[in-house]
Amino acid sequence: MTGALFLTATVAGVISVPLIAPDNGPHARQAGALMVLIMAGAIALIPTTLFPVLRRYGEARALGYVAARLLEVVMLLPAAAGPLMAVAAPSPPVEALVRTEERWGQPASTLFFCLGAVLFYTLLWRARLVPRWLSGWALVAIAPYVAGAVIVLFGVVDPASPVNSAMYAPLALNELVLAVWLLARGFAVRAAAEVPQRPAPVPQGV
Template identity: 30%
Template sequence: MKSGQAAGKVVGVLFILAAVSSIAGLVLYDPILSGSDYLNNGAAHANQVILGALMELILVVSAIGTSITMFPFLRRYNESLALGHVCFRFMEAVIIIIGIVSMLALLTMSQEYAANGAADEDAYLASGTVLHAVHDWTFLLGPNFMLGINTMMYSYIFYRTKLVPRYISILGMTGATLVFAASLLEMFGAFAQVSVWGALLSLPVAANEMILAVWLIVKGFNRSAPAQADPNPKGSIML
């Protein structure tokens, strides 16, 4: 019971750390992501951009940390889904790292652009467009597409086992479905990544993570949940 309480607190803190670092990273990237003069602005705010990359690295560590910490508890009920959750969290993290590399590469390019006195501007702008596109796609595929899959996995186990109150797991499954749908709609151009619809469809999964985080910090995993999965849950067929 004590290990469950401690693990719950760790998971809760990691969820909050992931949320804060992801927002901070996006805000700190602003000079090199926004505006037509991003090459000059990026070089002028190099330390800010690097700090943004550091925030996203904290996001990566936090995301992987949640899956590793939850795995021993989730595997008691469904080992396949528990392992799948870890794998998809790692895939999400890898995609985010690719986005970080694209931003750091863009920063290096902007510094060279500023040092060379804006020579061959068209070539720099073409390369900048490519690196921006890489970041945009990683932002779509990592914190949206993959997030929807791994959130559905752990929320389903939570729902079946009551490790946390069912209203939280239902919100998690709903949020996972909506953010996954948003990623597909954005992929096919139904609306832009940064849009009102994108924000609305992402809101439930963000709310789920924060509510889950607070619950786990305060209460931990449910102590009255069964110690392991029911080998013959209601509705299953005995052979």
């Protein structure tokens, strides 16, 4: 289930980026908004399916991952609502709301995504639930993803620019590979079963 949700979120997110660009027509932006809604729904469900496993290897980090992903969803929802409102009730206030979301909401959601990714992949690295090359790849790829969000936040590039897409690509590709890995192999059975146990008390002599 987690693999399918990762696959859905990543594919929908990639499709939504060019569609919700400000210079697109209303129909393209509506389609992009639908993709954002699909992505947000998948993202909201991912930590729910992962928490029962991740909590065994660090409950505080697992809870932090859940919180970061839910905040990411909160920041994403205006990206879906804005284009729909602009088509249904076009007006200067709605257009201003859409521009504000594009300027601040999308980069903020990306930063929460990166925070969640750091917590998630460090847990995977420590617990060896997937091969370390896969979690290590993600931890390295987070750096350009954060940089892409920052340069969008400060207006250096457009969210749909080729430069920004190139900076997002390594982590997006990693999540696709992770999704396929989880669908095909799942978490490492031995690692998932090795819940830390307290040592048994030593019997005392009479």
